[in-house]
Structures are given as structure tokens and as C-alpha cells.
Amino acid sequence: xxxxxxxxxxxxxxxxxxxxxxxxxxxxxxxxxxxxxxxxxxxxxxxxxxxxxxxxxxxxxxxxxxxxxxxxxxxxxxxxxxxxxxxxxxxxxxxxxxxxxxxxxxxxxxxxxxxxxxxxxxxxxxxxxxxxxxxxxxxxxxxxxxxxxxxxxxxxxxxxxxxxxxxxxxxxxxxxxxxxxxxxxxx
Numbered sequence: 034x035x036x037x038x039x040x041x042x043x044x045x046x047x048x049x050x051x052x053x054x055x056x057x058x059x060x061x062x063x064x065x066x067x068x069x070x071x072x073x074x075x076x077x078x079x080x081x082x083x084x085x086x087x088x089x090x091x092x093x094x095x096x097x098x099x100x101x102x103x104x105x106x107x108x109x110x111x112x113x114x115x116x117x118x119x120x121x122x123x124x125x126x127x128x129x130x131x132x133x134x135x136x137x138x139x140x141x142x143x144x145x146x147x148x149x150x151x152x153x154x155x156x157x158x159x160x161x162x163x164x165x166x167x168x169x170x171x172x173x174x175x176x177x178x179x180x181x182x183x184x185x186x187x188x189x190x191x192x193x194x195x196x197x198x199x200x201x202x203x204x205x206x207x208x209x210x211x212x213x214x215x216x217x218x219x220x
Contacts, residue, residue: 084108
């Protein structure tokens with residue numbers, strides 16, 4: 034159980050994304066309530082077993098409030114203490130899902146998510162920091178992720194990002210060259 038489970042600024046205890054077999058695709062825990070991977074996996078299995086066959090959106094489990102949503106082959110979970118406001122947790126869940134939906138062009142499924150994990154990491158970091166909810170507007174999250182994605186050092190970029198950056202630079206150089214040529218010809 035997470036210590037100090039009363040209402041606080043630290044609303045989110047964990048954000049999880051599991052596949053339709055209950056296997057972890059993404060997990061971010063805040064605080065020290067589940068410090069070992071073994072404890073985390075046991076919680077994830079318990080949550081998945083309780084929620085994967087139901088149509089509801091909220092579950093109470095092990096003294097935690099779990100809000101969740103499924104889509105195609107993914108299950109999204111936001112976990113808070115048992116005292117936490119479900120609407121706040123649901124706002125985080127909806128923001129995450131809607132942000133990913135925009136970033137993945139409405140193709141929110143396992144394969145697309147795995148191909149865009151860096152976007153997922155950035156989105157979660159924009160929404161929640163250390164358990165504190167920072168943002169609940171998906172438009173803002175997508176905008177900030179796009180800005181942060183442009184500032185990634187070359188050594189940490191994917192090949193696709195590097196190619197895109199090089200193409201943009203070459204296009205800018207060609208444009209500037211054609212402006213210079215037009216200016217020289219005009220004089």
C-alpha cells in the first residue's frame with residue numbers, strides 16, 4: 034500500500050499501459066509504494082485480472098482507486114490512493130489517451146504505440162511529474178511533446194528524426210540559395 038494515502042498534491046500513484054494479455058508495455062510508478070519490479074508486476078496482474086473483462090471505468094483494489102480504459106489491444110490505467118478524486122484521475126487518463134490518439138493519428142494500438150514510445154514517455158512527463166498532475170489538456174501536451182521532440186540531441190534521435198531534420202535543413206538551404214540567386218539576378 035502506498036504510504037500517506039490521504040488527499041494531497043501527489044494525486045497519481047502510477048500510470049500503466051498493458052497489452053490484451055496483461056503484459057506491461059509501459060509503467061511509471063510515483064512514490065515508494067511498490068519499490069520492486071516483482072511487487073509492481075503482481076499489482077499489474079491483479080489489476081488486469083480484475084478489469085479486463087468489465088465495462089466499468091473505475092475499480093477499487095488493494096486500497097487504490099484505479100481508473101481505466103481499453104482500446105483495441107491496449108489497457109490504460111491511472112492509479113491513485115483510495116481517497117483520491119476519481120474525476121481528477123479520469124482527467125489524467127483521458128488526457129493521456131487523447132494525446133496519444135492525436136500523436137498516433139487515431140491509431141492507438143500496440144504496434145503503433147511501440148513504434149512511438151518516445152512520444153509516450155514525453156507525453157506522460159508533460160501530464161504528471163512525480164505524481165503531481167501538471168496538465169489535463171491534450172492539445173497542450175501534444176504541442177509540448179512536439180516542441181520537446183525538436184530539441185532532442187542528435188545522438189538521442191531516431192534515424193527517422195535525423196532524416197527529417199536533415200531534409201528540413203536542406204530545404205531551408207535551397208530556399209535561402211534561391212532567394213540569394215534571385216537577389217543577385219535582380220541587381
